[in-house]
Amino acid sequence: MIVRYGEIGTKSRQTRKWFESILINNIREALVSESIDYKSVFAKHGRIIVKTNRAKESIDVLKRVFGIVSLSPAMEIDAELEKINKTALKLFRKKKRELNLEKPKFRVTARRITKEFPLKSPEIQAKVGEYILKNDEAEVDLKNYDIEVGVELMEGKAYIFVDKIKAWGGLPIGTQGKVVALLSGGIDSPVAAFLMMKRGCEVIPVHIYMGEKTLEKVRKIWNQLKKYHYGGKADLIVIKPKEREKIIEKLKGLKKENYTCVFCKFMMVKNADKIAREFGAKGIVMGDSLGQVASQTLENMYIVSQASDLPIYRPLIGMDKEEIVEIAKKIGTFELSTLPEDEVPFIPKHPVIRGSWEEFKKLYREIFGEEPKKRGC
Amino acid sequence: MIVRYGEIGTKSRQTRKWFESILINNIREALVSESIDYKSVFAKHGRIIVKTNRAKESIDVLKRVFGIVSLSPAMEIDAELEKINKTALKLFRKKKRELNLEKPKFRVTARRITKEFPLKSPEIQAKVGEYILKNDEAEVDLKNYDIEVGVELMEGKAYIFVDKIKAWGGLPIGTQGKVVALLSGGIDSPVAAFLMMKRGCEVIPVHIYMGEKTLEKVRKIWNQLKKYHYGGKADLIVIKPKEREKIIEKLKGLKKENYTCVFCKFMMVKNADKIAREFGAKGIVMGDSLGQVASQTLENMYIVSQASDLPIYRPLIGMDKEEIVEIAKKIGTFELSTLPEDEVPFIPKHPVIRGSWEEFKKLYREIFGEEPKKRGC
Numbered sequence: 001m002i003v004r005y006g007e008i009g010t011k012s013r014q015t016r017k018w019f020e021s022i023l024i025n026n027i028r029e030a031l032v033s034e035s036i037d038y039k040s041v042f043a044k045h046g047r048i049i050v051k052t053n054r055a056k057e058s059i060d061v062l063k064r065v066f067g068i069v070s071l072s073p074a075m076e077i078d079a080e081l082e083k084i085n086k087t088a089l090k091l092f093r094k095k096k097r098e099l100n101l102e103k104p105k106f107r108v109t110a111r112r113i114t115k116e117f118p119l120k121s122p123e124i125q126a127k128v129g130e131y132i133l134k135n136d137e138a139e140v141d142l143k144n145y146d147i148e149v150g151v152e153l154m155e156g157k158a159y160i161f162v163d164k165i166k167a168w169g170g171l172p173i174g175t176q177g178k179v180v181a182l183l184s185g186g187i188d189s190p191v192a193a194f195l196m197m198k199r200g201c202e203v204i205p206v207h208i209y210m211g212e213k214t215l216e217k218v219r220k221i222w223n224q225l226k227k228y229h230y231g232g233k234a235d236l237i238v239i240k241p242k243e244r245e246k247i248i249e250k251l252k253g254l255k256k257e258n259y260t261c262v263f264c265k266f267m268m269v270k271n272a273d274k275i276a277r278e279f280g281a282k283g284i285v286m287g288d289s290l291g292q293v294a295s296q297t298l299e300n301m302y303i304v305s306q307a308s309d310l311p312i313y314r315p316l317i318g319m320d321k322e323e324i325v326e327i328a329k330k331i332g333t334f335e336l337s338t339l340p341e342d343e344v345p346f347i348p349k350h351p352v353i354r355g356s357w358e359e360f361k362k363l364y365r366e367i368f369g370e371e372p373k374k375r376g377c
Numbered sequence: 378m379i380v381r382y383g384e385i386g387t388k389s390r391q392t393r394k395w396f397e398s399i400l401i402n403n404i405r406e407a408l409v410s411e412s413i414d415y416k417s418v419f420a421k422h423g424r425i426i427v428k429t430n431r432a433k434e435s436i437d438v439l440k441r442v443f444g445i446v447s448l449s450p451a452m453e454i455d456a457e458l459e460k461i462n463k464t465a466l467k468l469f470r471k472k473k474r475e476l477n478l479e480k481p482k483f484r485v486t487a488r489r490i491t492k493e494f495p496l497k498s499p500e501i502q503a504k505v506g507e508y509i510l511k512n513d514e515a516e517v518d519l520k521n522y523d524i525e526v527g528v529e530l531m532e533g534k535a536y537i538f539v540d541k542i543k544a545w546g547g548l549p550i551g552t553q554g555k556v557v558a559l560l561s562g563g564i565d566s567p568v569a570a571f572l573m574m575k576r577g578c579e580v581i582p583v584h585i586y587m588g589e590k591t592l593e594k595v596r597k598i599w600n601q602l603k604k605y606h607y608g609g610k611a612d613l614i615v616i617k618p619k620e621r622e623k624i625i626e627k628l629k630g631l632k633k634e635n636y637t638c639v640f641c642k643f644m645m646v647k648n649a650d651k652i653a654r655e656f657g658a659k660g661i662v663m664g665d666s667l668g669q670v671a672s673q674t675l676e677n678m679y680i681v682s683q684a685s686d687l688p689i690y691r692p693l694i695g696m697d698k699e700e701i702v703e704i705a706k707k708i709g710t711f712e713l714s715t716l717p718e719d720e721v722p723f724i725p726k727h728p729v730i731r732g733s734w735e736e737f738k739k740l741y742r743e744i745f746g747e748e749p750k751k752r753g754c
Contacts, residue, residue: 006697015671169697176668177675195695199667201675282675290576290690291553294392298554298578298659298688305688311678312688313667315695318572320383320546 001055002152002159003027003048003062006069006169023067023172024048026231033230034061045113045154051076059165064228066198067172072150074161079117079153084124085131087160088149092132095147095162105141106132106149113154124151171200173231178202179313180276181285182268183236185210185218185341188287188316190225190333191324195315196285197225202232204279208268209240211342221336228331234279239271248346250367257348259363262300262355266372269307273374276310284308289316289324299354306357309374378432379529379536380404380425380439383446383546400444400549401425403608410607411438422490422531428453436542441605443575444549449527451538456494456530461501462508464537465526469509472524472539482518483509483526490531501528548577550608555579556690557653558662559645560613562587562595562718565664565693567602567710568701572692573662574602579609581656585645586617588719598713605708611656616648620745625723627744634725636740638672639732642681643749650685650751661685666693666701676731683734686751 005023020043027050031038038052052058055073062071075091077083088108096104110124119127128151132138152159181193181203193203205225207218215238222236247263272284288296305312316324328334364372382400397420404427408415413435416428429435432450439448452468454460465485473481487501496504505528509515529536558570558580570580582602584595592615599613624640649661665673682689693701705711741749 006699012671169699171668179675192695196667198697199695201667282679290573290578291548294389298556301688302659306686309683311675311682313691313694315692317690318569318576318692320575322383322546 001050001052001058001062002072002074002161003050003068004070004072005048005067019067019172019175020048022174022231023065026065026067026172026174027062030061030065030230031058036061047113049159063165063167065172065230066168066170066200066228067175068167069169071165071167072159072161072163074150074152074159077158077160079156079158081119081124081127084151084158084160085128087158088128088151089132089135091160091162092138092147092149093136096136096138099146101146103137103139104146105144106138106147107140107142107145108132108149108151110151111153113152116156117153117158124153168198168228170198173197173200173229174202176200178204178234178279178281179283179285180204180206180272180279180281182272182287183207183218183221184287185214185221185337186287187328187334187337188289188292188324189285190221190287190337191327191331192285192287192313192315193225194228194327194331194333196313197228197232201285202234203229203285204234204237204275204281206237206239206272206275208271209238210344214341217336217339217341220339221333224332224336237275239275241267241271243267247367251363254363254366256363257346258350258352259355259360260346260348261295261351262303262360263363265300265304266307266360269304269312273308273310276308281310283311283313285313285315287316288314289319289321292321294353295351297354299356300352303355303357303360306372306374378427378429378435378439379449379451379538380427380445381447381449382425382444396444396549396552397425399551399608400442403442403444403549403551404439407438407442407607408435413438424490426536440542440544442549442607443545443547443577443605444552445544446546448542448544449536449538449540451527451529451536454535454537456533456535458496458501458504461528461535461537462505464535465505465528466509466512468537468539469515469524469526470513473513473515476523478523480514480516481523482521483515483524484517484519484522485509485526485528487528488530490529493533494530494535501530545575545605547575550574550577550606551579553577555581555611555656555658556660556662557581557583557649557656557658559649559664560584560595560598561664562591562598562714563664564705564711564714565666565669565701566662567598567664567714568704568708569662569664569690569692570602571605571704571708571710573690574605574609578662579611580606580662581611581614581652581658583614583616583649583652585648586615587721590717590719594713594716594718597716598710601709601713614652616652618644618648620644624744628740631740631743633740634723635727635729636732636737637723637725638728639677639680639737640740642677643684643737646681646684646689650687653685653687658687660688660690662690662692664693665691666696666698669698671730672728674731676733677729680732680734680737683749683751 036054036058040051075087108125108128110121150161179201183189183205205222401418413431418427452464485502485505487498527538556578560566560582582599
């Protein structure tokens with residue numbers, strides 16, 4: 001299997017070595033945890049080679065390893081023209097049957113990663129192309145081809161392939177440190193966590209307990225997200241907030257139930273903040289999308305953000321619901337997010353839409369007898 | 378022109394009225410500023426009607442008004458079956474020529490927004506379909522059709538159309554308040570600003586002066602972004618930071634040039650914070666994408682975030698460069714972002730990759746003789 005990675009390549013040589021080693025480690029972890037046998041995984045000349053006889057299954061797994069841009073199941077043979085021709089023809093025919101085409105258009109793309117091989121790339125392409133034309137129904141078309149036969153030569157070996165499978169891209173998990181992600185059980189928060197994973201973060205998932213039904217749902221969601229988290233270690237952390245009853249009581253007494261949601265989110269972030277420090281996470285991830293619900297306003301997010309001095313990352317902030325749902329379906333969390341939840345009895349009829357920080361502070365004092373303050377203040 | 382909007386529809390009746398009025402206002406502003414004549418713009422039964430004889434030009438403009446999901450240039454006629462048939466056939470033929478198809482597959486989709494019309498939707502569809510079949514080469518196919526003839530009936534009028542143009546969606550600018558967006562002249566920051574506009578924010582663009590060439594470029598970029606900012610008023614604000622020389626000097630003296638970039642960004646946010654308060658903006662927008670460059674780390678973003686208590690919105694945080702570039706090309710800022718810039722003489726060879734907040738505070742004291750502190754602390 002030829003594994004191609006993107007952005008890593010653009011980094012300094014030293015960073016790149018480090019990225020490669022983490023990516024290789026994540027690939028190994030992925031294959032092992034899905035119990036797919038492999039002989040070896042190693043980096044060579046800007047690509048990673050995975051030696052395995054279980055190409056098909058490994059594709060499904062490696063597609064979910066971030067940092068990988070594309071995958072090509074390839075045959076490794078000695079770099080001799082005759083062998084290359086035969087193998088290329090064999091794979092070409094396999095692909096032709098697969099597409100069941102009478103007379104497919106094709107092209108050959110050769111690259112010499114190392115230069116020992118006597119022929120230059122264009123010559124190799126010509127030779128292999130001729131050989132296929134001579135032995136099968138086909139026609140060369142460099143632009144609109146049905147089949148592309150790839151030939152990569154390095155260190156006396158040739159790698160022949162006819163498939164190039166697109167993966168998620170992103171950065172290897174672990175290269176960007178840790179963040180805490182709040183998982184509510186809704187559609188959005190898992191997508192937000194996913195996108196931070198994709199950019200190389202190890203995600204520590206935190207769920208604020210609402211009830212058993214919701215908890216079970218969130219566990220299912222996290223188990224699905226884990227399939228993209230190879231290299232990350234975290235298990236779901238569930239927090240039962242002690243202060244909740246107290247807050248709800250007091251707000252009711254003050255006839256300020258409309259602030260319940262803002263307080264609830266504020267306390268979530270406060271809890272996430274605690275966890276973040278314990279585990280050395282450098283940020284908090286939330287699924288906010290601006291204006292999606294009446295209460296997801298700049299004003300309310302301002303208040304909630306005051307609960308921690310850690311940056312709050314909101315990868316969905318600029319997305320429409322439609323776009324979020326699309327990702328949720330792709331990554332397999334959508335169906336899970338639509339499973340039944342526990343009724344939340346204390347949701348107010350009219351949550352405050354543009355909460356006031358001054359008002360919030362006043363209420364906070366009433367409830368806790370002190371100003372809300374974040375670390376480092 | 379029938380204008381369809383999405384998420385707005387899902388809000389409470391009252392909020393919805395408010396959204397509609399803002400969207401209508403933005404549509405008017407768009408048409409006026411592009412000097413496209415129109416008779417009237419009004420909301421009716423969950424859609425907006427724009428009466429104009431300049432459908433073609435108005436499409437290009439309205440596609441850039443956020444909150445709009447799709448557009449259909451339509452003929453408005455009295456709701457009488459014969460007229461509907463004739464108009465439907467006429468538009469069908471026009472579309473047929475446009476696609477130049479011998480015998481197109483088509484379907485008719487009718488909706489009664491208000492119910493005065495005697496026939497029910499399925500009956501209308503049948504009648505109109507028959508009429509087209511009787512008078513032209515065509516064949517009905519409800520699944521794989523080349524042409525869809527739309528018929529919408531409301532208040533004695535019928536609206537006939539054969540096109541449905543997709544727009545950006547999002548929320549009308551002005552519905553979500555104001556944010557300050559830092560524009561650097563690079564590829565990312567304009568895309569970040571664009572996405573916040575798309576979610577209904579009025580964006581106040583702030584550029585920290587680097588030189589005339591870069592400023593020129595940023596002006597071009599903002600002029601392009603303005604084409605998506607109908608309803609927003611802001612002009613580019615340019616700030617010449619006084620402290621820069623001092624900081625650079627001191628850091629050089631302290632042999633801590635590696636912190637130059639972090640300081641530079643910190644001061645940018647400090648300046649953005651000032652502007653935000655003057656203009657009542659509730660957040661700051663930045664184009665950070667995690668790990669894109671070695672210095673865009675969680676650690677450095679933590680430090681930078683300490684410059685303001687306002688939430689910093691980073692809509693690109695979870696995106697790969699490739700995805701960002703794709704949007705930049707769509708919205709027409711990419712080419713502008715690749716125009717030449719002023720050389721920045723003080724960029725260090727090795728910017729700190731994981732800056733330490735403690736170290737930063739120490740340096741800040743050395744330079745300014747006081748702790749860095751944010752408002753509200």
